[in-house]
Amino acid sequence: MTHVFHRQTKADLPVAARGDGIWITDTNGKKYLDGSGGAAVSSLGHSDAAVRQAMITQMNSMPFAHSGFFTTDVMEKLADKLTSNAPGDLNHVYFLSGGSEAVEAAIKLARQYFLEAGQPNKQHFIARRQSYHGNTLGALSAGGNQFRRAPYEPLLMDVDHISPCYAWRDQRVSETETDYGLRVADELEDAILARGPETVAAFIVEPVVGATLGAVTPVPGYFKRIREICDRYGVLLIMDEVMCGMGRTGSMYACEQEGVVPDMIAIAKGLGAGYQPIGALLVSDNVFQAVQSGSGAFQHGHTYMGHAVACAAALAVQEQIEERSLLAAVVDRGDDLDRALVERFGNHRFVGNIRGRGLFRAIELVADRETKAPFDPGLNIHAAIKAAAMERGLMCYPMGGTIDGRLGDHVLLAPAFIIEKVEIEDLADRLADAVEAVTADLSPGQGVTDWQGSGVAA
Secondary structure, three states, X not given: OOOOOOOOOOOOOOOEEEEEOOEEEEOOOOEEEEOOHHHHOOOOOOOOHHHHHHHHHHHHXXXXXXXXXXXXXXXXXXXXXXXXXXXXXXXXEEEEOOXXXXXXXXXXXXXXXXXXXXXXXXXXXXXXOOOOOOOOHHHHHHOOOHHHHHHHHXXXXXXXEEOOOOHHHHOOOOOOHHHHHHHHHHHHHHHHHHHOHHHEXXXXXXXXXXXXXXXXXXXXXXXXXXXXXXXXXXXXXXXXXXXXXXXXXXXXXXXXXXXXXXXXXXXXXHHOOOOOOOEEEEEOHHHHHHHHHOOOOOOOOOOOOOOXXXXXXXXXXXXXXXXXXXXXXXXHHHHHHHHHHHHHHOOOOOEEEEEEEOOEEEEEEOOEOOXXXXXXXXXXXXXXXXXXXXXXXXXXXXXXXXXXXXXXEEEEEOOOOOOOHHHHHHHHHHHHHHHHHHHOOOOOOOOOOXXXXXXXXX
């Protein structure tokens, strides 16, 4: 019997004993290839010597000093590192302990920014359907996944949700990619006008959608139009890069590949690569100066923000990525992973789409490739694949509800930046075996239920 309140109370979990590179070994000696970095966290694997030494060194000098009393050299150095690599004027870093906290801070800071600016009516937020921004109440309110929201709906604040940029399902036959991107981006303008521009504070968005949609990238031009709309109506643009940032897609910040600079970026996961819990909010000069020249204090905080050991770990992680040219490795190994997935699944009867960027990739499973119809959610295809993959010594990140929170299945992959090409082939083989084991007795079209199509006109 365990006294731990696990997130799945009926699960019988293996006990992790050791980590070595991209592998985790349990107490029975079984090895698991970590093909998802846990939840897109472990970008350096599980045994980086330089990071461990940096943590020990910091622990020996001073593990913790409350940020209400002191700053620390290591916190200052980490902020310098993050801002020196950030686009535009994102020159200020507010440290936290994880991604949900970072998004929560962004929501509260956006509200305070407009109070400082003398625009107290700006209090509404807009996000996208099928987004995921965290599990605190503010972050969950911004998130657009109905399955995650449903139990807590009465507690959530009122946030408007527009369409995601999900071209594979929603682009019309008559549209170019550019036309489609502009159409769904313009939904933001419609939502702002419906609310009243004088009431809208910010738009919160993932540059590459992670857990809920599965590594969905935007079409070219989408985010440039989003930035234009935000500027037109005085709305802050908050990018949630908790899962897709910190090098995961091949650039340090995912927004760099879209050619836009947001007003804030939320980061976590790959920031500390799992060696310590840490998150951060990067803030533009404009937002920071509004607070500095106004009340002088952000009315928000947590006990462990700027934790010295966490900052030491994150600084060492970022130094390793830079010194070992791992961003270039992410691009090269990402191409290898894409090729490996296309080889195994490009013609698979139940895989409709292979997508992603860098070492952030996914496959979407469908019951019928021609119509893109999803499996009956009662089959729990994603859960069965996760179990089959674990049996085969592979950690991957499958999820259901890809389309609307109920229908659809995908498998997300986010291996460590240090993965080798031979290990990518191993990963793809194990995933292919798992998918085949789950779908072997199914025939195309079997398991489709109450599917009305995407609703996209020709």
